[in-house]
Amino acid sequence: MLIFDMHTHCFPDALAPKALPRLAEISQCPYYSDGTYGDLREKEFAAGCAGLMILHIATKPTQMTSVNNFAAACQKDGAYCFGSVFPTAENAVDELHRIHALGLKGVKLHPDYQEFFVNDPRVFPVYEAAAELGLPITFHAGRDPYSPDVVHCTPKMLAEIADRFPTLTIIGAHMGGMEMDADVEKYVIGKPNIYLDTAFATRSLSPARCGELIRRHGVDKVFFATDFPWSTVVTERTLLEQTGLTGEELALIYHGNAERVFNIALSE
Template identity: 45%
Template structure:
């Protein structure tokens, strides 16, 4: 069984335009799906993924309502949708309560694309509400190719937020800090923070990945790919090259995410 906690999808109307824009102007990366729900779910299935979390990002305050409505529309047994709020939206906290009422599975915040520092006090009311609502929150952490100078969510700042908001379920994408694994080892090991594995195959060796898991704890690591920017099957193959035990990999591949997302373990997930 495999759950991919870090997937991006777009409406059919904007998918092609969105992928071309991000690829050309933001991350300079190729994409492996057309970004639509239909092709993404088909590709995920072929890569061995049973359930995914679709992470949606409101890059403007005006996008919150439309994005969260769409997230609720696409959510089903195999797609668990995360909503989003924008830190500069005057109704961000109220929208978090609507996200909960829509039955969405969590919240996605991207400090780089939404232009905030993760430990900025202006986010504290948002974090308080997320904590109260019991919604997991995924942050992009570490470096991002859009911002060559400075980092909005370095591992040290993630650690500060985790200490300030111990009830908030934090998922620090990209193993706690993309391309900043020395700082991850210094500041985040053993903290009450989940890591997802998205893109880690590009930024650390199998041996370093294994060390991060062993020191942080396999129970705090979630499988993720960052599709459409990488393939779930490639991230899976990378983890298979490590020396992690079968029990550790089972936690990472699906057990931790199933518990976090409160998913019933159903035989219907299993591939024929």
């Protein structure tokens, strides 16, 4: 079956040897790559992926240009990319227009590393502009080891943004809220403009619970994802294979939804 991994990460070659160990220390999580673009491609395609999405994050306003230039350079031969903006930067909306012009597939925001709450009105112009440009936004949703005591994107906040910006395509990473599945069920499930990705679902969900949330939300609104290099295709696929979802349902999650939403065509 075709596999598209919706949620992966890599770094420029010069940065990877420093960035990955630092992030691993913060997260207390093993990693399965050297963090470079080349190793990401090699391992993902060796694991059976027909394509992948690389999500990039600008953790400072001054990083936006270089991060998005790197994303544009990575987008080739089955690899697609989300760019990023620092949402409280004065030129964030201008950079969204450049992301669109570069042909990137969307925008990744990580509220913990970027130090903002997703329902902060200061960042609403970014959501409005992204909606107008047709750029989906993937949010890191739920808990994160970088900010263990403060959740900057709760499922409730994500639902508030979905209601306020109904034409914005929202992707709630980590099944809509890492380690917050009860709130995902209460606030997120059924929101028409929210998609979920399965990145690192094995960290906090059993197969039965994962399958329950997917079916309730709708199999046409879920993307297969790993969060590589923090998890792997084999690990996250094993979880999905144990949910009881049918082959037809899994095909939508593994590749069909991504092909439809991002207008891409995958092949073996």
